[in-house]
Amino acid sequence: GNSVTQMEGPVTLSEEAFLTINCTYTATGYPSLFWYVQYPGEGLQLLLKATKADDKGSNKGFEATYRKETTSFHLEKGSVQVSDSAVYFCALSAHMEYGNKLVFGAGTILRVKS
């Protein structure tokens, strides 16, 4: 079946540190991959996406590369800020009887200290 596994958190970093949040997936076919971010008290917002192998999604200094050979989509940022503190969800699109749905990982809490 389809599933997404993320590294467990919380991840605690100092401001300007390098961030990596690991994400691996299991899927039939070649799904699109997504990272969503959830700030406290809010809904999920799309952060970036990649639709095929070797694509790199990027937004707001965050990047992730679709690696088919390792079935991974790790999220990286070179220098985190306090404002990046949030919960990050990796997700893949999976085909349903009608249309597609997103299958989410459990989420990784990121805390950035000044």
Add this chain to the structure above:
Amino acid sequence: NAGVTQTPKFRVLKTGQSMTLLCAQDMNHEYMYWYRQDPGMGLRLIHYSVGEGTTAKGEVPDGYNVSRLKKQNFLLGLESAAPSQTSVYFCASSRRAGALYFGPGTRLTVT
């Protein structure tokens, strides 16, 4: 352009009571979804709709019903609430096979 809105934001129910959560989107999206979010479990799909008048079950549909009478609205109903339905409920919408846009969530507590 409000995006996806949800009503209410918070609700407390007693076991056995019923309620309806309303989701509205103004992006003319065909697809709409209801997810629930529980600690350590990510988001799980309850029901979804691929167009007006069409709904289908997701991963955890038991205890919930939905209706999509208008393209812009997607209602989630709980006929007889149980404590296991305490959760945060998110509505989302999308174009066909596109990224999902989420509402701000409804926090439901069943006592």
